[in-house]
Amino acid sequence: MTDEANSDTATEDLINQTPEPGAGEVETDKPVDTAATEDAAAADAGKKTDTLLSDDGGEGADDKSDVPEAYAFEPPEGFEVSEEVQSKLDAFSDTAKDMGLTQAQYQKLIEYDIQTGLQSQEAVAGQYIQRINGWADTVKADPELGGEKLQENLSVAKQAIEAFGSQELSALISAPSPENPDGLGLGNHPEFIRFMYRVGRSIGEDKVIEGDGRKVDDRNSLQRMYPTMFKEAG
Numbered sequence: 001m002t003d004e005a006n007s008d009t010a011t012e013d014l015i016n017q018t019p020e021p022g023a024g025e026v027e028t029d030k031p032v033d034t035a036a037t038e039d040a041a042a043a044d045a046g047k048k049t050d051t052l053l054s055d056d057g058g059e060g061a062d063d064k065s066d067v068p069e070a071y072a073f074e075p076p077e078g079f080e081v082s083e084e085v086q087s088k089l090d091a092f093s094d095t096a097k098d099m100g101l102t103q104a105q106y107q108k109l110i111e112y113d114i115q116t117g118l119q120s121q122e123a124v125a126g127q128y129i130q131r132i133n134g135w136a137d138t139v140k141a142d143p144e145l146g147g148e149k150l151q152e153n154l155s156v157a158k159q160a161i162e163a164f165g166s167q168e169l170s171a172l173i174s175a176p177s178p179e180n181p182d183g184l185g186l187g188n189h190p191e192f193i194r195f196m197y198r199v200g201r202s203i204g205e206d207k208v209i210e211g212d213g214r215k216v217d218d219r220n221s222l223q224r225m226y227p228t229m230f231k232e233a234g
Helices: 002-015 034-053 083-099 103-140 147-164 167-173 190-204 219-225
Strands: none
Touching: 083 103, 103 190, 147 167, 147 190
């Protein structure tokens, strides 16, 4: 009985054993520095925001050290910076500074703008050349101008241009080209050719016309009009 009692007492002591202070327990009464925690969270949030909004990992996003005092554009080979272009570059410099562009970014942006402009001009020029060629096809099929007498009719029109035109007119009626940038290609327009053709025909006809449009072809009528040219010999 004595052994069993001692055994029960030992078991109860294990179950009811009071742990030493601090053993296996978390202290909950220690004050927490909430201000430090909030500052750390704000710092972490700031780092994440910078990373999302910048291209350099959040460092130097607002750095203006690479913005030059003045931008200098180096034109590509074959491109000439005219006074008008330079004026536009100068006007854009202030905007480039406000954008925080570096010299390299400024150079690339201007080169891209020039390349885009040249491509647009080439596209417009190509469309206009197609239009001029379309005018030529219309002339070839025109009942008055085209057909078998096309070359003959064109020669008549050219005579009128040579008689009354100028070098400036010849440049306008020619197709546009690097050598003739002001050309309009009017030399292919059906209505322009028609007008020149009719003018050429009118100056090519050898006849005398009175004011009312009637042809004068008899000697008496001419003598009445120009008496001094028909004096009787004697």
